[in-house]
Amino acid sequence: MRRAVRWVPALAVAALVVAGLFPIYWAAVSSVTPESRLFQTPSLVPGRLVADHYRALFEQRNFWIPIRNSLVVAGATTLFSVSVGALCAYALARLRFRGKPLILAFVLAVSMFPQIAIVSPLFIVLRRLHLINTYPGLVLPYLTFAMPLTIWLLVGFFRQLPAELEEAAMMDGAGRLRTFREIILPLSLPGLATTAILTFLYSWNEFLFALSFTLGPERYTVPVAIALFRGQYQVPWGQILAAAVVATAPVALLVLAFQRRIVQGLTAGAVKG
Amino acid sequence: MRRRERRSGAERREARLAWAFVLPALGVVALVAFVPLVGTFWESLHLHDLRMPWLGRPFVGLANYAEALGDARFWSALAHTAAFTVVSVAIELSLGLALALALNAAYRGRGLVRLAVLLPWAIPTVVCALLWRFMFDSESGVANAILAAVGVVPRGFVWFIRPLAAWVPIVLADVWKTTPFVALLLLAGLQNIDPALYEAAMMDGARAGRRFTEITLPLLQPAILVALIFRTLDAFRVFDLIYVLTGGGPGTSTEPISLLTFNALLQDLRFGYGSALSMIVFLVTFLLALGYIRVLGASLTGEER
Amino acid sequence: MAAITLDRVGKTYPNGHVAAWELCLEIADGELVVLVGPSGSGKSTALRMVAGLETPTSGRILIGGDDVTDTPPQDRDLAMVFQSYALYPHKTVRENLAFPLRMRRAPRMRIDERVAAVADALGLRPLLDRKPAQLSGGQRQRVALGRAMVREPRAFLFDEPLSNLDPALRVHTRAELALLHRRLAATMLYVTHDQEEAMTLGDRIVVMRDGAIQQAAPPLDVYLAPANRFVAAFIGSPAMNFFDCAVTADATGARLVCGALGVSLATGPDAPEPADVPGGGFAAQPGPAGPVSPAAGTAVHAAEPADRATAAAVAARATRRGRVVLGVRPHDIVLVGEGPADARGEVAVVEPLGAEQIVHVRMAGLDETVRVVAPAERRVTPDEPVGLRFRRDRLHLFDAETGARLEA
Numbered sequence: 002m003r004r005a006v007r008w009v010p011a012l013a014v015a016a017l018v019v020a021g022l023f024p025i026y027w028a029a030v031s032s033v034t035p036e037s038r039l040f041q042t043p044s045l046v047p048g049r050l051v052a053d054h055y056r057a058l059f060e061q062r063n064f065w066i067p068i069r070n071s072l073v074v075a076g077a078t079t080l081f082s083v084s085v086g087a088l089c090a091y092a093l094a095r096l097r098f099r100g101k102p103l104i105l106a107f108v109l110a111v112s113m114f115p116q117i118a119i120v121s122p123l124f125i126v127l128r129r130l131h132l133i134n135t136y137p138g139l140v141l142p143y144l145t146f147a148m149p150l151t152i153w154l155l156v157g158f159f160r161q162l163p164a165e166l167e168e169a170a171m172m173d174g175a176g177r178l179r180t181f182r183e184i185i186l187p188l189s190l191p192g193l194a195t196t197a198i199l200t201f202l203y204s205w206n207e208f209l210f211a212l213s214f215t216l217g218p219e220r221y222t223v224p225v226a227i228a229l230f231r232g233q234y235q236v237p238w239g240q241i242l243a244a245a246v247v248a249t250a251p252v253a254l255l256v257l258a259f260q261r262r263i264v265q266g267l268t269a270g271a272v273k274g
Numbered sequence: 275m276r277r278r279e280r281r282s283g284a285e286r287r288e289a290r291l292a293w294a295f296v297l298p299a300l301g302v303v304a305l306v307a308f309v310p311l312v313g314t315f316w317e318s319l320h321l322h323d324l325r326m327p328w329l330g331r332p333f334v335g336l337a338n339y340a341e342a343l344g345d346a347r348f349w350s351a352l353a354h355t356a357a358f359t360v361v362s363v364a365i366e367l368s369l370g371l372a373l374a375l376a377l378n379a380a381y382r383g384r385g386l387v388r389l390a391v392l393l394p395w396a397i398p399t400v401v402c403a404l405l406w407r408f409m410f411d412s413e414s415g416v417a418n419a420i421l422a423a424v425g426v427v428p429r430g431f432v433w434f435i436r437p438l439a440a441w442v443p444i445v446l447a448d449v450w451k452t453t454p455f456v457a458l459l460l461l462a463g464l465q466n467i468d469p470a471l472y473e474a475a476m477m478d479g480a481r482a483g484r485r486f487t488e489i490t491l492p493l494l495q496p497a498i499l500v501a502l503i504f505r506t507l508d509a510f511r512v513f514d515l516i517y518v519l520t521g522g523g524p525g526t527s528t529e530p531i532s533l534l535t536f537n538a539l540l541q542d543l544r545f546g547y548g549s550a551l552s553m554i555v556f557l558v559t560f561l562l563a564l565g566y567i568r569v570l571g572a573s574l575t576g577e578e579r
Numbered sequence: 580m581a582a583i584t585l586d587r588v589g590k591t592y593p594n595g596h597v598a599a600w601e602l603c604l605e606i607a608d609g610e611l612v613v614l615v616g617p618s619g620s621g622k623s624t625a626l627r628m629v630a631g632l633e634t635p636t637s638g639r640i641l642i643g644g645d646d647v648t649d650t651p652p653q654d655r656d657l658a659m660v661f662q663s664y665a666l667y668p669h670k671t672v673r674e675n676l677a678f679p680l681r682m683r684r685a686p687r688m689r690i691d692e693r694v695a696a697v698a699d700a701l702g703l704r705p706l707l708d709r710k711p712a713q714l715s716g717g718q719r720q721r722v723a724l725g726r727a728m729v730r731e732p733r734a735f736l737f738d739e740p741l742s743n744l745d746p747a748l749r750v751h752t753r754a755e756l757a758l759l760h761r762r763l764a765a766t767m768l769y770v771t772h773d774q775e776e777a778m779t780l781g782d783r784i785v786v787m788r789d790g791a792i793q794q795a796a797p798p799l800d801v802y803l804a805p806a807n808r809f810v811a812a813f814i815g816s817p818a819m820n821f822f823d824c825a826v827t828a829d830a831t832g833a834r835l836v837c838g839a840l841g842v843s844l845a846t847g848p849d850a851p852e853p854a855d856v857p858g859g860g861f862a863a864q865p866g867p868a869g870p871v872s873p874a875a876g877t878a879v880h881a882a883e884p885a886d887r888a889t890a891a892a893v894a895a896r897a898t899r900r901g902r903v904v905l906g907v908r909p910h911d912i913v914l915v916g917e918g919p920a921d922a923r924g925e926v927a928v929v930e931p932l933g934a935e936q937i938v939h940v941r942m943a944g945l946d947e948t949v950r951v952v953a954p955a956e957r958r959v960t961p962d963e964p965v966g967l968r969f970r971r972d973r974l975h976l977f978d979a980e981t982g983a984r985l986e987a
């Protein structure tokens with residue numbers, strides 16, 4: 002009985018690992034399987050490996066275009082929201098002024114916004130500004146979720162820094178701005194990095210706005226490009242899976258490199274109080 | 275009151291600096307999120323059909339809302355969304371809690387576990403949907419092959435042409451993608467509990483079951499609530515997953531409210547009607563979120579000083 | 580260096596808590612004033628208002644005659660040492676020391692010169708290129724001190740700078756701080772909850788309670804003439820004994836009675852010569868834990884006439900209400916065997932401290948035991964009946980209701 006109890010967690014964890022990683026493994030394996038063998042009875046270990054699908058992806062479908070689009074849009078969104086959000090978050094975390102709880106509630110509320118609720122006016126406005134199918138036409142809508150996310154995460158990080166450090170800096174003659182630059186920013190680099198990574202991930206994965214505000218393959222982001230993949234006669238699974246692997250690769254690399262950080266950032270934002 | 279009058283120069287200076295820091299970000303958020311929301315409401319009161327520009331944009335009051343409420347497709351989309359939300363969140367939370375407990379008890383393989391948890395969460399939802407579509411594909415699907423081998427479904431079973439069966443890969447994909455994340459949140463909550471409490475309870479004679487109900491659950495409650503409400507709001511606005519996995523089909527039998535709205539807006543280009551649907555989605559989410567802030571707001575937005 | 584003035588300074592926190600109330604204090608140029616009081620009494624709040632880190636909700640603060648109430652901390656030209664030291668963890672010791680000068684745009688040459696001078700003075704030279712995380716607690720404390728010393732601020736502020744050090748290092752650093760104060764002749768405001776630190780360091784100590792100043796005076800004055808019952812109980816270790824006495828007037832003066840205790844204030848029971856007392860006279864009771872005036876033993880007789888005057892005044896005032904609180908420090912009580920005594924009881928517990936011992940004496944009609952400090956040589960056994968004799972010139976009388984000190 003006791004033995005069994007001890008084994009249950011280990012088994013559950015093993016099941017989690019298998020269930021979590023298998024679909025990804027399967028997609029990766031299938032993406033290097035020749036098209037003809039994809040539709041045979043599946044086998045766990047791949048037979049012959051080919052790079053056909055990847056070649057087709059980049060040579061025929063110009064998949065580097067959506068990759069470039071995604072990098073530009075997600076990068077710009079991250080850069081803008083982290084730099085503007087950091088100031089805002091610092092004020093919310095440290096400075097004393099009235100209306101702070103209200104602002105925090107506002108930020109939280111916006112982060113819970115259903116995106117579909119603002120698609121129609123954004124579309125109309127972006128069309129009038131001739132921003133449909135442009136990079137700014139995506140970055141602007143992306144800020145609706147990126148700004149609240151960065152503010153929320155950074156407030157958490159800034160609050161963790163001991164207040165006495167700033168007080169010491171002020172006693173040493175540094176003004177608020179100086180203190181922010183000399184003390185706060187260097188000390189919260191890890192927090193800023195984590196926030197940037199998470200913002201980038203969310204922007205990289207975004208689908209609804211990208212689908213709504215782009216018109217053609219030259220501006221599609223990676224998720225849109227993959228979702229709209231069509232073959233002439235049948236579903237081109239090999240290429241789709243190759244594209245899935247390519248879309249996942251940067252994300253997976255970030256996750257691999259910053260696992261610990263990401264877990265910290267995610268749980269710090271959600272498990273307070 | 276007296277304190278309010280006596281606001282010193284130092285305080286005023288600090289407040290002014292604070293607003294200078296806060297305003298750019300808040301301005302952006304207001305501009306890209308709040309102003310459009312008002313715009314949606316304004317649109318929803320008009321007949322605005324981009325395919326028929328000659329109709330102009332006449333004010334029609336609540337006619338769009340009346341049309342939505344009188345449309346069976348709207349009600350079934352709402353029902354789909356609600357059912358999907360309840361079922362997937364229930365599975366994710368109970369499975370997530372079990373996993374969190376297991377993770378808390380297991381000592382080995384932390385790194386691998388973290389990867390298995392983070393990867394599904396981090397990959398684009400679109401990719402997730404495609405993976406599951408591929409696995410449930412009638413010809414090449416590995417899930418199909420396994421299930422057929424076990425005898426759960428007949429060989430060559432086509433999931434995506436059956437109104438009920440089509441939900442199975444949808445819910446599974448959502449569970450796969452988000453359960454690990456829920457487990458992560460709950461695990462962080464579990465690790466916040468002081469182990470000394472369990473030791474004290476053991477000294478007081480509480481068995482494992484009692485320790486779970488008397489200590490773990492009450493102390494984990496805030497984390498559970500956060501996970502519950504984040505997940506509920508997320509599930510309620512489900513779009514990417516279903517758009518890619520089934521496209522709402524067969525017919526409209528897996529169509530959620532956000533997909534219906536999207537189609538009205540960008541497929542049919544009926545902006546007035548679509549905006550009315552948007553407002554309804556927003557209102558429902560708003561009510562859910564209001565409950566959230568009621569329950570947790572104080573502890574989440576509260577000052578830490 | 581500059582004088583600091585607090586002019587009816589008050590602070591009410593946004594949550595409504597009154598942490599400082601009508602604080603009035605003049606700190607002279609070059610003076611070291613210690614703020615002392617129990618936890619939560621508002622010491623840090625007062626210090627932080629001087630620093631500019633908190634804004635007073637009423638009153639004014641002046642530094643060197645300038646009203647700085649609305650001046651931000653960085654423009655007040657003060658230096659502060661924090662309890663946690665608040666060293667910048669991403670900067671080396673050298674950069675930490677240089678930071679205040681850099682903020683004031685001092686020329687590079689002068690920065691290097693000053694950093695080197697301070698590092699030498701505090702023995703930090705070998706540590707200059709380390710980060711704070713690579714230092715011991717004592718070394719961090721020195722760096723924090725060095726960062727304050729590196730420029731010549733108008734005043735130094737300390738918030739419990741020694742409380743994170745081990746006891747030996749604390750005593751050592753305390754002595755160094757006193758030396759530093761003398762050498763720099765700097766104005767210093769020093770917060771501690773350690774009364775021993777307050778007594779040894781301060782030119783003047785300020786006792787606070789619930790956000791209000793109870794007494795501001797040189798350490799010995801506070802010890803010998805505490806302004807009220809709270810100060811009397813807070814300063815001195817072991818703490819003063821209090822007796823809630825009934826007062827009756829008699830022919831010569833007044834008589835205080837509390838259970839088995841009876842003290843006549845006019846002459847005392849037979850006014851014993853100190854030499855009569857077994858186990859050594861008053862002068863033979865050195866008090867390492869609480870400083871006692873070494874001349875105290877001879878003061879007994881000199882104090883007699885004044886004592887009589889006090890007695891008359893007390894009798895006149897106290898008899899109106901009929902009650903008064905008598906306070907006697909444990910160091911000012913002598914244990915006697917037989918013979919005349921102010922009170923009698925039995926020994927309850929003995930706590931040997933090495934050089935001396937604390938004897939707790941149970942007395943009929945009293946809930947609490949009476950603490951007496953006796954020399955280590957005096958052999959005492961539990962339940963032994965003992966007599967207590969109080970030093971006449973060291974009796975403290977307090978109003979039974981307000982707790983204020985009663986004096987002629």
Ligand SMILES: Nc1ncnc2c1ncn2[C@@H]1O[C@H](COP(=O)(O)OP(=O)(O)OP(=O)(O)O)[C@@H](O)[C@H]1O
Pocket residue numbers: 579592593594596597598616617618619620621622623624625772
């Ligand atoms: N930011 C704040 N908001 C509300 N109340 C506060 C705040 N800071 C301090 N207080 C309260 O003001 C009172 C005085 O606090 P202060 O820190 O000055 O005490 P202290 O004398 O320094 O105590 P200690 O010896 O424990 O450091 C305390 O009761 C404290 O709870």
Ligand SMILES: [Mg+2]
Pocket residue numbers: 622623624
């Ligand atoms: Mg304090």
